[in-house]
Amino acid sequence: MRAGILGSLLLLVGTITPKAYAQTVPSFPSCSNPQGSVKVSYSEGTHGIVGNGGTFMGSDTVYTLSEGTTTQCFCADNGDGTQTNWWHAASLTEAEIQVLKNQGWISVPNGALWGLTEGEWLAFNNSYSCQGRGQILAASTGTGGDVLGLATTGNILTIYALVGFGVASVFLSVLLRKNS
16 A cells, blocks of 8 residues: 555656756867858958947957857957857757756847847857957867756656555565565
8 A cells, every 4th residue: 555655656756757968068179279261351340249238349259160160250449359159959958948048048039130140049148358369278078068958858757656566566676575
């Protein structure tokens, strides 16, 4: 009787446990050591930074890294730089996008407004120093992206059912042993 209650409890917990999602963030090289092909470059002018409503004077270069990743390197006239990592969100689920937004990524509903392809993009800003342009200030570490959570590895209900079955089997074997 108790084994049945325990098994039912485990099954109930398994049905209300939410699934975790994992998405590996692509690797973005530093603007101090840019990579990729130059999409556009302006040596001076007024520019915008996604997530910041202001306008800024300085240089701006955009590098295409892959079909779905782009890096924008803005260098203000005072030497303060902003690197914006752009990631096309077409392959991401809404849950994955929400996890990324919780980690500081900015959702841009239409990348075409920023010179990117049509569709939703995610952007992440980092500061860097660009005062010594023309010098190698840093090198890419090549460490890859971050894991945003645990992958959904299967049906948790099945796992709890198997654990419950195992526990029930142990209790049943103990009861049968006492009765014989």
